[in-house]
Amino acid sequence: MNVIGSRARKLPAPPHIVWASLVHPDAPGTRPWLNLLDDEVAPRVLEAQEPTRVLWSSLWPHRPDDEILLELESVADETLLRFTLRTAAEYPDESQTGHLRRRLNVLLFADLRFSYGQ
Numbered sequence: 001m002n003v004i005g006s007r008a009r010k011l012p013a014p015p016h017i018v019w020a021s022l023v024h025p026d027a028p029g030t031r032p033w034l035n036l037l038d039d040e041v042a043p044r045v046l047e048a049q050e051p052t053r054v055l056w057s058s059l060w061p062h063r064p065d066d067e068i069l070l071e072l073e074s075v076a077d078e079t080l081l082r083f084t085l086r087t088a089a090e091y092p093d094e095s096q097t098g099h100l101r102r103r104l105n106v107l108l109f110a111d112l113r114f115s116y117g118q
Contacts (some may be wrong), residue, residue, distance in 0.1 A: 008082035
């Protein structure tokens with residue numbers, strides 16, 4: 001797998017809560033956060049190891065060979081979440097690479113973060 005991009009940020013919830021949000025983003029009683037664009041689809045969970053790892057399928061139907069590895073680490077009462085966008089296909093061009101990375105940043109480090117109330 002070739003790495004397209006990776007980034008880590010803290011989220012204000014413990015790993016077991018973040019893990020559940022990533023595995024079941026539309027669970028009843030949770031705040032919606034997986035706000036997809038018209039050219040995106042909800043990811044499938046390909047692998048999950050509670051509470052440290054989740055592997056998603058691609059969000060982009062036009063890039064079916066992409067995967068998103070989500071790694072969680074406990075930091076005090078918070079979670080350090082790292083995404084690694086990787087692909088078995090060719091690298092996207094520079095513009096598309098920026099778009100893919102930005103979308104993951106928004107979904108995980110804005111939308112998901114705000115779903116925890118912060």
